[in-house]
Each structure stands twice: as C-alpha cells, then as structure tokens.
Amino acid sequence: MGRKFVVGGNWKMNGDKNQINEIVNNLKKGPLDPNVEVVIGVPAIYLAYVKSIIPDTIGVAAQNCWKVAKGAFTGEISPAMIKDVGCDWVILGHSERRTIFGEKDDLVAEKVAHALESGLKVIACIGETLEEREAGKTEEVVFRQTKALLPAIGSNWDKVVLAYEPVWAIGTGKTASPQQAQDVHASLRNWLSSNASPDVAGAVRIQYGGSVTGATAKELAACPDIDGFLVGGASLKPEFVDIVNATQ
Numbered sequence: 001m002g003r004k005f006v007v008g009g010n011w012k013m014n015g016d017k018n019q020i021n022e023i024v025n026n027l028k029k030g031p032l033d034p035n036v037e038v039v040i041g042v043p044a045i046y047l048a049y050v051k052s053i054i055p056d057t058i059g060v061a062a063q064n065c066w067k068v069a070k071g072a073f074t075g076e077i078s079p080a081m082i083k084d085v086g087c088d089w090v091i092l093g094h095s096e097r098r099t100i101f102g103e104k105d106d107l108v109a110e111k112v113a114h115a116l117e118s119g120l121k122v123i124a125c126i127g128e129t130l131e132e133r134e135a136g137k138t139e140e141v142v143f144r145q146t147k148a149l150l151p152a153i154g155s156n157w158d159k160v161v162l163a164y165e166p167v168w169a170i171g172t173g174k175t176a177s178p179q180q181a182q183d184v185h186a187s188l189r190n191w192l193s194s195n196a197s198p199d200v201a202g203a204v205r206i207q208y209g210g211s212v213t214g215a216t217a218k219e220l221a222a223c224p225d226i227d228g229f230l231v232g233g234a235s236l237k238p239e240f241v242d243i244v245n246a247t248q
C-alpha cells in the first residue's frame with residue numbers, strides 16, 4: 001500500500017504560449033500538495049517550451065509517441081525525442097487515440113513496450129464505451145485492454161500508471177459516480193492480482209479520468225482504489241489546483 005496520489009492534466013490539443021504561461025503561473029502559485037505527484041500532458045510542439053518554464057517538481061508528458069526510436073514515420077515523435085527535450089512521461093492508449101486514430105490494443109502495447117524500454121514512464125489509458133457499459137461488458141473490455149499490456153510492461157510496473165477513463169465520461173460532464181469508479185478500480189486490481197501479481201496489484205496506481213472537476217474530485221479521491229486523476233478540460237483551468245489537492 002502507500003500509493004502516492006498522482007494527478008495528470010491532459011491538455012489534449014489545447015493551449016498556445018499565452019495560455020500555457022497562465023496555466024504554468026497558476027501551478028507555480030498553487031500551492032500544490034507536496035504529497036501528490038503532478039504530471040501535465042502537453043501537445044508535442046510545446047513540450048520543450050513547457051519544460052523550460054515549469055518547476056522540476058512537476059512532470060511533463062507527451063500525449064502520444066511512436067513505437068520505434070527513429071526513421072521514416074512522417075509526423076511522429078519517438079520516446080527518445082521526448083526524453084531528449086527533458087520530459088519523462090508519455091500518455092498512451094488514450095480513448096481519443098483509440099477511437100479517432102484507430103489505435104488497437106496491440107499497437108498501444110507496442111508503444112508502451114518501446115516507451116518503457118526507452119526509459120519513459122507511461123500513463124496507460126483504458127476504459128469502456130457507453131455501449132459496452134450498457135451491454136454489461138465494462139470488466140471484459142477493461143481486462144482485455146489491460147491484458148494486452150502485460151507482456152509490454154513486463155517487470156516495469158513501477159514505471160506505469162493506469163488511467164481508467166470510461167469513454168462516456170470523457171468531455172461529457174457525466175463524471176462516473178465514486179461507486180462506479182471504485183468498483184472498476186477494485187475489480188481491475190483484483191484481476192491484476194491474479195494476472196500480474198499481488199505485489200503489482202497492491203502497488204500500481206490507478207487514476208480515474210472523465211469529467212473530473214474541483215467539485216467532484218474530493219469524493220472520488222476518498223475511494224480506496226482511486227489513486228489519482230487524469231484530468232482533461234479542468235486541467236486548463238485554475239481549479240486544477242483544487243483537483244491536485246483533493247486528498248487534503
């Protein structure tokens with residue numbers, strides 16, 4: 001036990017230098033709970049800029065990367081490049097990558113494997129659609145997505161944070177209830193105990209993502225198997241500080 005709370009801000013394809021300056025100033029002003037790990041997911045083109053103005057206590061993540069170090073892959077970036085500009089994290093398998101860009105479980109796994117081999121830490125996203133939830137398939141989907149990651153992660157679980165993001169809750173204003181989120185987190189941890197190891201299950205941090213706000217964060221954060229958040233829209237706003245501080 002003793003999992004350190006970890007809050008990610010996924011800016012998605014938002015922000016320009018002016019807005020980034022505002023967000024970073026707000027984070028500097030905080031105050032941010034020193035017991036919480038904070039990682040911001042930045043558009044690739046601004047990674048180096050953000051890294052140059054953000055305090056070292058805040059992690060910086062790319063929102064995607066490719067599965068090899070270099071080569072003829074026009075438009076892609078590699079984990080080696082992310083590291084080269086001083087960043088330590090990448091978000092992989094986000095539902096927007098899966099649905100809009102057609103990324104399947106096996107591609108996400110290849111990306112996770114290469115990112116970890118390259119020395120990046122990974123926020124790996126999983127989560128069911130509304131249709132899957134209504135068909136009673138939430139666990140099946142989340143277990144399938146996680147199973148694909150097991151060989152990719154291997155013994156690197158200490159470099160991985162899982163983000164459970166039900167697709168129906170993302171950007172919709174429909175936050176999962178604390179009970180709904182807790183139930184999935186607990187059953188995922190249970191599944192990991194049998195399919196990875198009890199140690200992994202006990203240690204891995206599972207974030208919840210999907211319409212988290214300053215108003216909903218505290219109750220969610222109080223759930224025993226919720227170890228942090230991956231925040232979209234609210235990570236662009238001053239209330240992100242309240243979300244970081246939700247366990248206080």
Ligand SMILES: O=C(CO)COP(=O)(O)O
Nearest residue numbers: 010170171210211232233
């Ligand atoms: O997709 C998300 C974070 O990765 C969640 O987005 P919202 O917080 O905007 O719903």
